[in-house]
Amino acid sequence: MKLHFTNDWLRSQIDRDADIECDVGVPVHDTSPLERFVQSKLNQRTGESAPEQKMAVLHVLVHQLRRRDNLTVSQLAERIRVEAAELETIERDRDYVPRPRTLHMLASYMKVSTQAVQSLTSEAIARNDNVTEAALKFAASSKDLSSLTSAERRGLNNFVKFLADYKSE
């Protein structure tokens, strides 16, 4: 947003202004009517960046799979026969859209359908609200990527199970 004033102008005006009150409308005594603006902005952000949220889920998912199975990036890449560099990119860059073969190989590793993994990419945005809700729930439960707690392991397994049941529309 463009501001049409300079700081020099502000300083001169503030110095010239009388030292009096300037409150307008309703005096803010509590935050109840303001909470909706924080929430609405959150909703707006969720709507605008849903692809990023889903990619963030894929990023968490791949990372947690490795942690669960005690695999390095190279080891997982070797096992599913994809380039390690691409797996690294998936984990690092939430906006990265994996190649179809990589999605297929990840899906095979998890024993879920390729469409289920593909549904977590930006291309599949808003196609399935159930996936969105489950994915966000999964991502929200994954606080610490450095270690897989029992709760995270349970969340990961539940999410993989959810993906296994995934049916594209």
Place this chain on the structure above:
Amino acid sequence: MKMLLRAVPLKNRLSDKFEEASLFQGIDADNLAHIEGRWRPMFEQRKLHAKTTGESLSEINAEDAHWQWGKKMIAAVQDPFIFDIFVLECAGNTQAIMLVRKGGEKCFSRHPDHLRAPLIYVDFLSTAPWNRPKLVSEPVYKGGGRILISTAVSLSLNEEMQGRIGLHSLPGAEEFYLNQIGMTDLGKDSDYGGLRYFELSAPKAANFFILPQQQ
């Protein structure tokens, strides 16, 4: 989403020096926490004190009735995206906050120069209790109102409303809007708790950002 617009100068009355403040578009949970945890207790304490000294709440611009009524007015608006909200932060605290609306029935001019022309309506502009001369004996920061009203005029220019803004001033701030900002007093508004309604007209807004020596 909360977004930093710019660093702006805010005058510390106690040190008589300008400090760097941050002007944001949007609010976050920290601002709400400041209002609940820092503003509200001061208001409550001051209101209790006013009772013991016999001051009326209108004398200190802290009438609950306005707020209860204003809350309902804001809550009644279904579309939150007609609003824009700005906050001013300095020294790790929320120093002032302003809610404006860019559309709807309030956003039409009542000024005889341009009746029914669109404008930005300021729903509220509220400064932290420690910055308010009527509320505390040694108010801290001066300039929050000037900065936020200038932001509202900027928004009006950006929205091609020629800088027009409208607002209902609290009784203790009428002089500020009439004499310092140069708005037109369009009289008491019985639909708005008897508060006086002010507008910055397009001709006034055209010269609003010119330095005094250039006028």
